[in-house]
Amino acid sequence: MPKDPSASATPGLHPPANPHAVRAIRPFIPGRCRVAIIGAGIMGPGIAQVFAEAGYSVDLCDIDEAVLARAMAAFHDGLALKVELGLISSAARQDASRRVQAQALSDGVLAQADLIIEAVTEKADVKRELFARILRQAPPTAVVWSNTSTLDVFALAPGDLLERMVVAHWFAPPHILPLVEVVAPSGAQRHTLEACVACLRDLGKSPVVLQRFVPGFLINRLLRALGREAFYLLDEGVVSIGDLDVAVRTSLAPRMQMLGLMQRYDFTGLGLSLRNLENPQMVDAPVDLSPRILRERVERGELGIATGRGFYDYGVRDRLALQRERDKKLWAAVAALGDAVGDPKPI
Ligand SMILES: NC(=O)c1ccc[n+]([C@@H]2O[C@H](COP(=O)([O-])OP(=O)(O)OC[C@H]3O[C@@H](n4cnc5c(N)ncnc54)[C@H](O)[C@@H]3O)[C@@H](O)[C@H]2O)c1
Structure with missing residues (x-):
């Protein structure tokens, strides 16, 4: 069998220097962990769907109330399409629906979060301000995944947040496409990255780890x-x-x-x-x-x-109808990958 080129790929991060910090990072357990998704635009609702289907309680937050209504419509439509395509049962759909709460971002939401997914507007100032607020309001064990596409968010976040922060860059539509690109700050311990990768795999995603931040990732x-x-x-x-x-x-x-x-x-x-x-x-x-x-x-x-x-x-034809048509085709394309999803082995 040909040698697997991924076999030598190990994340270029240092082993944990502080064992107490390792213990501080709680594993992500569906049913026990609360996920706060901040930013309910194009990406938020699909990411919420993935976590809700896996059994997590999710707070889907935005600063714009009108966005929240649209986000919940998109979230419910994503579940409805899966039922229509025979991918999940009606009962699973109802369970997932009950697990997501849309609400304005508040300090209370941050204070209850175990995992915070930052999916706000791609602007440095917006993200910088949010990271500072997370450091102030979220528990010291809460982990932050940023969905930035191009910004070096590690330069925007307070230094004290870096040990429990990674970039986890999803692809639209995030409830369908398997890839999530994962990057940790340079020199950071490995446990936040490893917990992120393990969690994404449990969610059925195909995480790919980059050795260092490059704008635009892969x-x-x-x-x-x-x-x-x-x-x-x-x-x-x-x-x-x-x-x-x-x-x-x-x-x-x-x-x-x-x-x-x-x-x-x-x-x-x-x-x-x-x-x-x-x-x-x-x-x-x-x-x-x-x-x-x-x-x-x-x-x-x-x-x-x-x-x-x-x-x-x-x-x-309106945007939602077009996205639905696209999503049907994408579900078929992902299904065609079969076992090849996330498997780096050559044929
Ligand atoms: N759209 C894509 O295809 C895509 C793919 C991968 C990653 N991303 C990244 O994901 C992030 C979100 O992208 P999007 O396309 O969903 O953006 P979007 O503009 O559709 O949504 C962003 C949302 O964030 C909200 N927001 C802004 N500041 C906020 C704050 N302080 N608190 C709470 N909510 C706030 C806005 O009201 C808006 O609804 C960006 O960093 C983007 O680069 C986008």
């Missing part, structure tokens, strides 16, 4: 590289938007879903891959951080499904 960096080339090809008129998506769906996506990126190279052959890279005619797209095909749409207010039009025209 997938958003790869997506950025791919997007740069796609926007270039479209701006140059090489291909239409529809054909580009057909090409991706019919070759890149199924291969990557089953092989990942690096194992695909093994099947292609590393010699050919190197020759392709070295081919002087295969010049990379120039870095263009404001490609016309994207900029013009943004300027026209065509922002994607939120406005009914982006690269495609969605007519009168």
Whole structure:
């Protein structure tokens, strides 16, 4: 059997220096632990669904009351779709529904939390203020997972919070996609990271640990590289938007879903891959951080499904209906992975 490249990957963190700190971090136990999810926008409701289905009591909080109503509608719809698809029973749906409480963020919520999931707006000041409030109001044993996509939150949090803090970066929709990228502050003890990874696995997720913080972590960096080339090809008129998506769906996506990126190279052959890279005619797209095909749409207010039009025209279909259609397809794609979910072993 080929050697598993992940076997040598160990988190680059130090062993615990202070054994009392290790004991201070409680394990996460469904039914006993209270989870506070702060920020009920796009990500909060789906993360709440994952914890609620696993038996945790969840406080889903926001500063905006109107957001809370929308968040609960999305949460209930996520459960309803699972019942419709035969993935959970009606009884399981009712149990999960009862476990989530939507409420305005208060000091009381923080004081009761064992695990705090920070999913607030991606702005440094907003997160900095929240971390300071968590340090003041939450129990000294409460653990914080930040869902930031790009910010170095370890530089924003008070130093006293770092030992019990990690980045746990979920993917939208978080109740469906298995990957969560996990990063600990450099030099931190391992137990917060290990408890996070164990908990995510128990939740049915596929955590991947990064050795250090890099903005965008793994997938958003790869997506950025791919997007740069796609926007270039479209701006140059090489291909239409529809054909580009057909090409991706019919070759890149199924291969990557089953092989990942690096194992695909093994099947292609590393010699050919190197020759392709070295081919002087295969010049990379120039870095263009404001490609016309994207900029013009943004300027026209065509922002994607939120406005009914982006690269495609969605007519009168509303955002929730579109997300539901997408979610049905994503559940099928995740099911097709079967045992390969979270398994780094090559085929
Ligand atoms: N949207 C995605 O696809 C995605 C994916 C992975 C990670 N993330 C990250 O997750 C976080 C949340 O993203 P989102 O897309 O859900 O954002 P969003 O803008 O949809 O929701 C953020 C919510 O936080 C609330 N909020 C702001 N300050 C608050 C505070 N002090 N207390 C309580 N609530 C507060 C806002 O009212 C808003 O409802 C961000 O850090 C983002 O980078 C987003």
